Amino acid sequence: MTAWLGPAEWQAVALSLRVSLTATALSLPLGIWIAWLLARRRFPGKQVLNGLVHLPLILPPVVTGYLLLLTFGTQGPVGGPLRDWFGVTLAFRWTGAALAAAIMAFPLMVRAIRLSFEAVDPRLEEAAATLGASRLRVFATVTLPLIAPGIVAGAVLAFAKAMGEFGATITFVANIPGRTQTLPSAIYGFLQVPGGEGPALRLVLVSVAVAMTALLVSEVLAARASRRVAGS
Amino acid sequence: MTAWLGPAEWQAVALSLRVSLTATALSLPLGIWIAWLLARRRFPGKQVLNGLVHLPLILPPVVTGYLLLLTFGTQGPVGGPLRDWFGVTLAFRWTGAALAAAIMAFPLMVRAIRLSFEAVDPRLEEAAATLGASRLRVFATVTLPLIAPGIVAGAVLAFAKAMGEFGATITFVANIPGRTQTLPSAIYGFLQVPGGEGPALRLVLVSVAVAMTALLVSEVLAARASRRVAGS
């Protein structure tokens, strides 16, 4: 297996995993919060927020990547201050790849979680409130466990999307081996040259294997979560 | 406004709408069926089906497009018979673009609908069965209305994704102005030349406007559907 993929390719696999996991894990709390806002609250600008969340889905990935580059690049209005004040650079770093993947996957994550929020019976939350539970406790002990299947679904969608994300990532952080070259970027590279199909196919298979494993794990987790609710 | 976009660009807008609407509308029944299979049935190969559905999310779009070309091209194992027996050609046609968009959007659609299926209280379906309703009638009169918010969410996700899909589409059906040139292909073209950012931005704005409108409509529809359930 080690012989089957070259070291650069293993790097790409490792980086893709790191990027996808980071993107999923870090965006999950925000995703839950935004999903909650959209599902449960009324506030001015709600539809704007909703639109913003969906934007990466609507825009061609290259455009999203370019916007990210303009915004979070070291010359950008956010990237500049980030670097100068906090010493954080995103552009051309794996962290930037994670940001791109997170943003591209965000609409999928939010939608799944939001749907689950909407399916929670508010009467159960009311019951928890009458038992003295603060909003936070109600959320943590009633709402959150009940939306667990949605969170799993949202996370796995985001992870899969992050594993496959290419256009925005390569546009934002380029395709630097060992630093920003994810599996899809590596696959792209191979597909750009004669005879690259073989290596590309190998990487595709690795990518599919990783994502399918994540998918299977998620199915088991989701089944467990909903079995808990369904009884016995 | 008409002066603001050239005729070729208007064509791209119209084509993108046609492709996205067709992709969404035609894949919806299949999406509902697959979501139902995954949410409600146990069968051998279920996880394989689940994986297949997610594949377009995981693979770089170019790879998906290439696989589509291999399969549904006129020389492909599906495309050939389609052409010879039914006279249906997908390659280089807007119908092919719709197919590509549908496949790319399919995982999003299926996930949203599946989550909604899982949230339906099976005791209501049981109640309908005791009232003599056939499985089909239970599905049409109880299950389907109850998952309406999920269907709307799935459809709007799919539509948004279809509006933004680029990599698979251009790889499968190329970019033939007036026939297969969708908004993202046009945007991509502009971005390839120095100074093309301006025209690209115009098209991006059009694309965003269209998708946001769809989003707003969907919010209204979903709110209506869930208000029906919540009473009064």
Place this chain on the structure above:
Amino acid sequence: QDGPTIFAAASLKTALDEIGAEWSAQTGRDVAISYGGSSALARQILQGAPADVFISANVEWMDAVEGSIEGDSRRDLLGNRLVLIAPAGGDAAPVNLVPGVDLAGLLGDEGRMAMAQVDAVPAGLYGRAALDWLGAWDAVAPRVAHADNVRGALAFVALGEAPLGIVYATDAVAEPRVTVLGTFPAESHAPIVYPAGALSDDAQALDFLDYLSGDAAASVFGANGFTVLPRE
């Protein structure tokens, strides 16, 4: 990462990977090569990408980053030729690409001419110029299937979806599923030039750039079908 970072047009991958490995072996330094479309790479450079060397697939994008080029390090590194291809194993005869040639006729009633996007991507721009020169553009224009880049055009022909295509000689060389019907006269389009330049005064970067212009590199480029341009 203690070596230079190279931003290079994706079509150079096979050759550059080999040359980079040789250079690393000689110097004991790593080299990271980020492959992408020339447009994306140039934009990234304009946004402060940490690239030490840029190798563009066309002159325009090199011109766009002119301000970032270190001193007089810019040079025209490679040349390429444009060829007319057809699926291998067909009955297509070699075509004499002289003005007045009826390429549209060769496409038959339905066939498409596969090209990289003619108003955007370098290979497309060259191809369009060549067809213009041949006086064939007006007849062929409505029949062109624009791919997002030259590799997409190659795939359309390789898979038999398009009877004819215009790609770089370097692409056709290694693709057994296509045959070259003819090479466009060099004077039919602007010279196909891959300019290279240093983006920093890093000694290793300059060293690598010089290595690219050396004999060892030349033989690798040559083996991949590129014309090595003499250093003025």
Place this chain on the structure above:
Amino acid sequence: MTLEVRLSQRWPGFALDAAFTAPDGVTALFGRSGSGKTTIVNAVAGLLRPQAGRIVLGGDVLLDTRAGRFVPPSARRIGYVFQDGRLFPHMDVAANLLYGRRPRRRDAAFSDVVDLLGIGALLARRPAALSGGEKSRVALGRALLSNPRLLLMDEPLAALDEARKAEILPYLERIRDTARIPILYVSHSVAEIARLATTLVTIEAGRVTGAGPVAAMLADPGAVRFLGVREAGAVLAGRIVAHHPDGLSEVAVSGGSLHLPRIALGVGHGVRLRIAAQDVILSRAAPVGLSALNILPGIVTAIRRGDGPGAMVQLACGGDLLLARITGRSADAMDLREGQPCHAIMKSVAVHPDDVGG
């Protein structure tokens, strides 16, 4: 149409092994919370596929686990009023009511049921905007309107006030008697059961502990065990012989005649009366000058002393059996013994107006 049920179902901590036959009329399932009533009803409806069992309705085998036969719920034509309502949240009340109706029209039967249940004003509302009792009324109406050949009712009246119950019970009686649909009826209320049921099946911890005609089951001095002291009582069959101008109806029973508040049935009609054991006072001598109008002479047929201070006395009054619950002290003071003649005193109003069954 007879319903035969034999079921086994095991869950961790609970085992059901029940067999009974429900003849025409209303069969009441009576048992404590968690004894397995809903489980049985679910199996009859086809919502639970028990581990073993056989269910036959009017010769039609609905379930036979041995033979691998299982008729799906939708093909059973069994109306089910669920313990937990289960209204369709996305349909208004009218659509809920019509869901099982064929043709789906607001016909006369629809209007009847709507009027009876007092839900005419709710037709355009969705279930979320209904009160608890309103929900159960709609659920009841929905099942009634589905033309079932068997009705399952799992505590259908538990959320209803007495007045509403008093309105609905006669309607259920009408269904029982005119539509001739057998009804399997789960209830904790002996009053409801005594009034409606023809057959009583008692369940304890997943097992059938008794089954038989209601009158005999309730007149059994041992019935106290499962009914509770307050609920024991006899059920008598009678016939209306006169309606008196002061608002009382005279009903002939085998042992004499009783005066009850006006019964809305013609002279000559048969009625069922329930007389709770605790509402009967015994007297050796024929009593005089009491406000109680109903006095039946009888013979003591059984005396059962309980653990407490009470005693259950069974009297034969004509061909019927009466139960009287008195104190042991009184039994001693009156020197009651089997075979002894005795008078049963019942206030006319002690024969509960809504225990007057058609």
Place this chain on the structure above:
Amino acid sequence: MTLEVRLSQRWPGFALDAAFTAPDGVTALFGRSGSGKTTIVNAVAGLLRPQAGRIVLGGDVLLDTRAGRFVPPSARRIGYVFQDGRLFPHMDVAANLLYGRRPRRRDAAFSDVVDLLGIGALLARRPAALSGGEKSRVALGRALLSNPRLLLMDEPLAALDEARKAEILPYLERIRDTARIPILYVSHSVAEIARLATTLVTIEAGRVTGAGPVAAMLADPGAVRFLGVREAGAVLAGRIVAHHPDGLSEVAVSGGSLHLPRIALGVGHGVRLRIAAQDVILSRAAPVGLSALNILPGIVTAIRRGDGPGAMVQLACGGDLLLARITGRSADAMDLREGQPCHAIMKSVAVHPDDVGG
């Protein structure tokens, strides 16, 4: 701690305008299905924010729409037993029970409640695997264990069998009397109300039609109107004076003494007795030779003829008021008039064992 409630809420087709004060003890809300009971209870819990109103609990203003004050449900410390259960489906029974408890330990109170409700075997189950009655018991336990300063109970016992009710009622009495938590209790059962409640509030179509101490409300001959004929009856206060060896306890009431089945309280304890109007027989002469042990002399204080054949007679027996429902025919035959002496005959067992309240 007193609860003052004033509310207005309008929905299409329904208007609630209710005001009442619930003193210490149990206040029963009694009214027909759809009259607005759950709406009131929801507003007290803070789950409904009514269009107008003011709710004050022990001086603490929970709601004042005029002043824009609204205390959220979680800060009200009000335990609510919902009409529809609302158990947390993802938690087992034990976790449900402990949800509102602080500290969240299985302490003595936990064991007490679990034993009382008979749910010890269910602790590890999830709600989906419970029967209807089991669910309501767990819901009851969950509210009881949350240390509330006010308990709201919306038909908490509707799904329970008589035997289970008989076990739970004394416990609720203990809460009422020892924990001194006021309880707002919705029920359709007059027996439950008579036993538990100190105050009765009757609701009709969104309006309070009567409010006052239970004894007075139930002894009002006009109470028939809202209680139904079967449910009218008086509530008497008494004191245990002796436990006799034959299993009877002697209770002194103001007008004499009564013999009841053994009451599990010491001599000297006060008890509340409910005597349903229909369980009382009247006699002009002092009766002899009857199995009924309880005979109280009294004076007729009111006679109210109903529309039907019945008449409601109110007697003063000592300082207490009794109600007797007899037929008009008997009233005529006995020539009953106000001020006339008369004997009330009650079977000892007619004083319902579970109407014996502490």
